Amino acid sequence: MEIRDRIFIDGRWVKPSSDDLIDVIDSDTEEIFAKVARGTAADANRAVEAAKTAFESWARTSADERGKYLLRINEGILARMNEMSETISKEVGTPLGLSQFIQVSIPASTFSDMSTRASGYEFEETIGNSRVVKEPRGVVAAITPWNYPLHQIAAKVAPALLAGCTIVLKPADLAPVNAYILADIIEEVGLPAGVFNLVTGPGPEIGEAMVTHLDTDMISFTGSTVVGSRIAELAAKDIKRVALELGGKSATVLLEDVFDGGELQAKAISDALFWCYLNSGQTCIAQTRLLVPRSKLSEIEDRVAEETAGYTIGSPFEPTNRVGPLVSKKQQDRVKEYIRIGKEEGAKLLTGGDEMPEHLDRGYYVKPTVFSEVDQNMRIAQEEIFGPVLSVIAYNNERDAIDIANNSSYGLSGSVWSSDNDHAIEIAKQIRTGQVEINGGMFNPTAPFGGYKKSGYGRELGKYGLEDFLEIKSLQLP
Ligand code: NDP
Numbered sequence: 001m002e003i004r005d006r007i008f009i010d011g012r013w014v015k016p017s018s019d020d021l022i023d024v025i026d027s028d029t030e031e032i033f034a035k036v037a038r039g040t041a042a043d044a045n046r047a048v049e050a051a052k053t054a055f056e057s058w059a060r061t062s063a064d065e066r067g068k069y070l071l072r073i074n075e076g077i078l079a080r081m082n083e084m085s086e087t088i089s090k091e092v093g094t095p096l097g098l099s100q101f102i103q104v105s106i107p108a109s110t111f112s113d114m115s116t117r118a119s120g121y122e123f124e125e126t127i128g129n130s131r132v133v134k135e136p137r138g139v140v141a142a143i144t145p146w147n148y149p150l151h152q153i154a155a156k157v158a159p160a161l162l163a164g165c166t167i168v169l170k171p172a173d174l175a176p177v178n179a180y181i182l183a184d185i186i187e188e189v190g191l192p193a194g195v196f197n198l199v200t201g202p203g204p205e206i207g208e209a210m211v212t213h214l215d216t217d218m219i220s221f222t223g224s225t226v227v228g229s230r231i232a233e234l235a236a237k238d239i240k241r242v243a244l245e246l247g248g249k250s251a252t253v254l255l256e257d258v259f260d261g262g263e264l265q266a267k268a269i270s271d272a273l274f275w276c277y278l279n280s281g282q283t284c285i286a287q288t289r290l291l292v293p294r295s296k297l298s299e300i301e302d303r304v305a306e307e308t309a310g311y312t313i314g315s316p317f318e319p320t321n322r323v324g325p326l327v328s329k330k331q332q333d334r335v336k337e338y339i340r341i342g343k344e345e346g347a348k349l350l351t352g353g354d355e356m357p358e359h360l361d362r363g364y365y366v367k368p369t370v371f372s373e374v375d376q377n378m379r380i381a382q383e384e385i386f387g388p389v390l391s392v393i394a395y396n397n398e399r400d401a402i403d404i405a406n407n408s409s410y411g412l413s414g415s416v417w418s419s420d421n422d423h424a425i426e427i428a429k430q431i432r433t434g435q436v437e438i439n440g441g442m443f444n445p446t447a448p449f450g451g452y453k454k455s456g457y458g459r460e461l462g463k464y465g466l467e468d469f470l471e472i473k474s475l476q477l478p
Pocket of ligand 1: 204208227
C-alpha cells in the first residue's frame with residue numbers, strides 16, 4: 001500500500017503537525033489502496049508563509065524562465081502517464097483509456113499550453129502615455145475537487161506559475177494521490193522552494209485556514225456551489241480575489257430539424273449520452289438534461305434506451321467497460337437517492353434504476369439511468385446529481401426550448417444541434433452558460449472555461465485562465 005505521510009512545504013517533504021492519515025479508497029474494490037497525510041490548519045498556515053516568502057523572487061523571474069519549468073512539468077507528467085492514470089482510475093473510477101486521455105494527457109497539455117504563452121502573451125502593452133503591466137496576484141490558495149483531479153489542479157497551477165504567483169494546493173481527500181505524484185514531478189524539475197506547496201487534509205479545516213490567511217491573495221476553487229459560496233463569503237472580509245468553478249445542470253437541445261433524416265440525429269443522441277455518462281456523470285459540464293421536440297419524444301425514448309444499454313458498466317481496468325464506479329459510497333448513495341426522488345416525482349423511468357448492476361457485487365456503481373416525461377421544475381431536472389442520470393424533457397417550440405435550457409440556477413455548459421449551423425449558433429447565444437457546444441464541436445482546452453449564475457465566476461484555461469492570476473497596473477509615462 002502506498003503511504004504518503006508527508007506534505008510538501010518550502011521545497012521539502014515535511015512531517016505534518018498530526019500523525020493521522022487519510023484512507024484513499026479504490027472505488028471499484030472498496031479497499032484502501034493508499035494513505036495520505038492529514039494536515040491541519042497549522043500546516044496550511046506554514047505553507048502559506050512559505051509561499052509568501054518565495055513570492056518576491058519568483059515574481060521577478062522572467063516569464064520565459066517560468067515557462068521552461070512548465071514544459072518540464074508537462075514532460076514529467078507524460079513520463080508517469082501509466083502511474084498517474086492508474087491512480088486516478090482507482091481514486092475516481094474513470095475507465096483507464098479515458099483516464100489516460102482526459103485525466104492525464106489534457107492536464108499535461110495545460111502545462112505545455114501555458115509554457116507557450118510565456119512568449120506569446122503580452123505581459124506589457126502601451127495605451128496612450130501609459131505602460132500597462134500585468135503582474136502576478138501573489139499567493140494563490142488552490143482548492144480542488146476529485147472528479148477530474150489533475151485537470152482541475154493543472155487549470156490552476158499552470159497559469160498561476162506562469163503569472164509569477166506562488167501556490168498552496170489542497171486537493172480533495174477522495175483523490176489526493178495524483179497530487180502527490182505531481183508534487184514529486186515539481187520537486188524533480190527543481191522549482192524554487194516555496195513556489196508550490198501541497199497540503200492534504202479536511203477542507204473545512206485546511207481550506208478555510210488557507211482562505212482566511214492574511215497572506216493569501218487569491219483563492220481559486222473548483223467544487224460544489226455550497227462550498228464555493230462559503231469561500232466567497234470568507235474571502236469577502238479581506239477583499240480577496242476569488243475564482244469559482246462550480247456545478248452545472250447543462251442541457252442538450254435537439255432542434256426539430258435534427259430529425260429531418262440523415263446521420264445528425266444518431267450523432268446528436270450519441271453525443272448527448274456521452275456527455276451525460278462521461279466519468280459516470282461526475283462531470284461539472286455533464287449534459288444531464290436532454291431537450292427534445294414533444295412530437296419526437298417516443299422515438300427518442302427508444303433510441304436513448306437502446307443506446308444506453310451499450311454503456312457497459314464495471315471495473316475501470318476492463319477495456320470494454322464504458323462506465324466505471326462512482327467515487328465513493330457517499331456519492332453512490334446520493335445518486336441512488338436522486339433516482340428514488342425522480343420516481344417519487346412521477347418521472348418515467350426508461351432504463352437503469354437504483355439497484356446495483358446485476359453482475360457486480362462490490363464497488364460504488366450506479367447504472368446509467370434515464371428518466372423521461374420529466375417536468376423542468378422537478379428536482380432531478382434542477383439539482384446537480386453528479387451521477388449517470390439523464391432527464392429527457394419535451395419542449396413545444398424553440399422559444400420554449402431556450403426557456404427550459406435557461407430554467408436553471410446553474411449556467412456552465414450545454415449544446416445545440418441543428419442541421420443549420422448558423423441557426424444553432426443563434427440559439428446558443430440565447431443560452432445563459434459559459435460554453436455551448438454546436439453540433440458536436442469538441443471541448444477545447446485552450447478556450448475560456450467557466451460559468452454564469454451559480455456555476456461561478458472567473459475563467460480557466462488558455463489566455464483568459466492566465467489573466468485570472470494577473471493584476472493590471474498602469475504606469476503613466478512622462
Ligand atoms: P466539495 O465542494 O465539498 O469539495 C471540493 C473541495 O473543497 C475539496 O478539496 C474539499 O476538501 C474542499 N472543501 C470542502 N469544504 C471546504 C470548506 N469549508 N472550505 C474550503 N474548502 C473546502 O465537493 P464534494 O466533494 O463534497 O462533492 C459534493 C458535490 O459537489 C458533488 O456531488 C457535486 O454535485 C459537486 N461537485 C462539483 C464539482 C465540479 O466540478 N463543479 C466537483 C466536485 C463536486 P475535502 O476533500 O477535504 O472535503
